[in-house]
Amino acid sequence: MESGNSMENGDVPEGHRTLKSANQISNTYSQIEGGTYALKRDFNASTRLTAQHYLWKEALGFNLHPEIAVKPDWRVADVATGNGIWLLDVARSLPLSARLDGLDISLDQCPPDAWLPENVELTTWNIFEDPPEGFVGAFDVVHIRLITVAVRDNDPKPMISSLKNLLKPGGYLQWDEVDSVDWTIKCVHRSVQTDAMRRLFKQLCGTDDWKRDMVQTLNRHGFENASVYRFNYGKSMARFWNDMYFSTWEEFAKVVLKDPSGSHQLGVAAMDEVRNGSALFCPKLVWVARKL
Ligand SMILES: C[S@@+](CC[C@H](N)C(=O)[O-])C[C@H]1O[C@@H](n2cnc3c(N)ncnc32)[C@H](O)[C@@H]1O
Numbered sequence: 001m002e003s004g005n006s007m008e009n010g011d012v013p014e015g016h017r018t019l020k021s022a023n024q025i026s027n028t029y030s031q032i033e034g035g036t037y038a039l040k041r042d043f044n045a046s047t048r049l050t051a052q053h054y055l056w057k058e059a060l061g062f063n064l065h066p067e068i069a070v071k072p073d074w075r076v077a078d079v080a081t082g083n084g085i086w087l088l089d090v091a092r093s094l095p096l097s098a099r100l101d102g103l104d105i106s107l108d109q110c111p112p113d114a115w116l117p118e119n120v121e122l123t124t125w126n127i128f129e130d131p132p133e134g135f136v137g138a139f140d141v142v143h144i145r146l147i148t149v150a151v152r153d154n155d156p157k158p159m160i161s162s163l164k165n166l167l168k169p170g171g172y173l174q175w176d177e178v179d180s181v182d183w184t185i186k187c188v189h190r191s192v193q194t195d196a197m198r199r200l201f202k203q204l205c206g207t208d209d210w211k212r213d214m215v216q217t218l219n220r221h222g223f224e225n226a227s228v229y230r231f232n233y234g235k236s237m238a239r240f241w242n243d244m245y246f247s248t249w250e251e252f253a254k255v256v257l258k259d260p261s262g263s264h265q266l267g268v269a270a271m272d273e274v275r276n277g278s279a280l281f282c283p284k285l286v287w288v289a290r291k292l
Contacts, residue, residue, distance in 0.1 A: 075099045075101070079125075178283075
């Protein structure tokens with residue numbers, strides 16, 4: 001399940017390679033206005049969440065890590081549930097005796113309550129605030145995926161503390177993210193230009209060093225036996241992932257960067273480079289840990 005990156009002809013290593021790029025990265029995140037969600041919630045954004053869910057599921061081979069053997073009466077929470085696509089997919093794999101809760105600061109992208117299975121509930125919750133009544137220590141499993149843009153000051157500890165509050169002792173946390181630190185651009189040949197793609201993707205990657213230390217951070221902040229699993233995808237899938245990252249960037253550019261003309265030019269140039277035979281390769285990271 002765990003796999004590493006290997007360099008090949010045409011690979012362009014990225015990630016934390018120059019101080020200059022790190023500064024550029026932190027600049028884009030510092031433009032996120034306090035309390036603003038850095039992506040969109042319209043139907044295109046929701047379609048992206050749906051598409052990427054199935055790409056994730058194919059790349060990982062699971063929704064819940066096999067280490068987490070859910071019992072029929074378990075309670076599962078999906079924090080920052082987005083449009084609820086992960087939660088509803090998991091609900092289809094569990095008996096009705098399991099209870100599933102989706103939580104998000106906004107439920108605008110979710111199906112109406114009346115159309116949810118009887119064992120699924122959605123609740124509005126800001127992860128930086130106290131959990132809703134009845135949710136403290138209530139869950140056997142807490143899942144969270146793709147919350148990077150909301151991590152403040154490169155510090156996941158406030159989120160870890162909130163997620164821990166939801167769990168029963170011994171309960172499992174599963175946290176899934178894109179590896180926005182150790183990513184590469186692969187090309188069919190070294191002559192293919194990738195400058196625009198690199199600039200584009202760096203705008204979307206925060207100062208995400210927290211991902212490097214996450215196992216230790218979890219083990220030091222109320223969890224034990226934390227592990228990280230890294231998943232790569234093959235070249236035949238790279239274009240699909242690439243275009244999904246570009247869609248995410250377009251949302252980020254519209255909401256945060258607010259430079260329509262500059263972003264349009266960058267997007268066009270980057271897509272030219274993609275069509276010439278290059279793509280972003282961003283492994284997926286899955287942390288699993290148990291609450292002490
Ligand atoms: C990129 S989406 C991921 C959605 C879902 N986890 C998935 O993988 O399909 C990020 C989600 O985080 C939610 N979010 C952002 N800030 C939040 C906060 N402070 N508390 C709770 N949810 C938040 C957003 O509303 C959005 O639905």
